[in-house]
Amino acid sequence: MKKVFTKYLFFIFFLPVLIFMIAYFFSTKTEGEVKTWGVNRTINFGIDINAILSNPIYTISSFYLSYAIYLVGYSVIFLMRRCTNFLYSALNLLIFIANYFLLVNDMLNKILIPISVMGIIIFILNIFKTTKKPTTVNKQPSTIQ
Structure with missing residues (x-):
């Protein structure tokens, strides 16, 4: 089971991102463009993903929530005296900095x-x-045989 989980770990964590991207693709509309596809607005559930993504309350909240998760998580890892993967840590720092500058x-x-x-x-x-x-x-070396 562990081997199957680690083999498909990438797909398990990026499946929600893929679903989010597909939902965003179908929810956006540009002015002056005639589209032959889309979601039927008469029977949808009333969730406007475009409005959620452009709401400053949600964007600021997601930034602060991710900051709190990083702070608590890396503090626990430090207190447990564990080493993190350098590439993932550097990528996480770059994403955090990019998110901060985009938010500003x-x-x-x-x-x-x-x-x-x-x-x-x-x-x-x-x-x-x-x-x-x-x-x-x-x-x-162990002295116990």
Whole structure:
């Protein structure tokens, strides 16, 4: 079971992102463009994804929520004396910085919430890749046969 889970871990965590992208693709409309596809607005459930993505309350909340998750998570990892994967940590930092600068420049940017979600997913992958410090492993040969 562990082998199957780790083999398809990428798809498990990015399936919600894929569903979100498809829903966003069908919910957007541009002015002056005639589309031959879309969601029937008379029978939908009344959720306007475009309005949610461009609402500054949700974008700021997603940024602060991801910041709190990173702060608590990395603090727990530090207190447990574990080492994180360097590439995932650097990627997580870059995504956080990009999200911050996009939030400062334009709070109505529609990419802020997906970037926050992607950063949390990379953080979760980083948690799975944490290892014990190699300096704490006992390297003396065992005398017990």
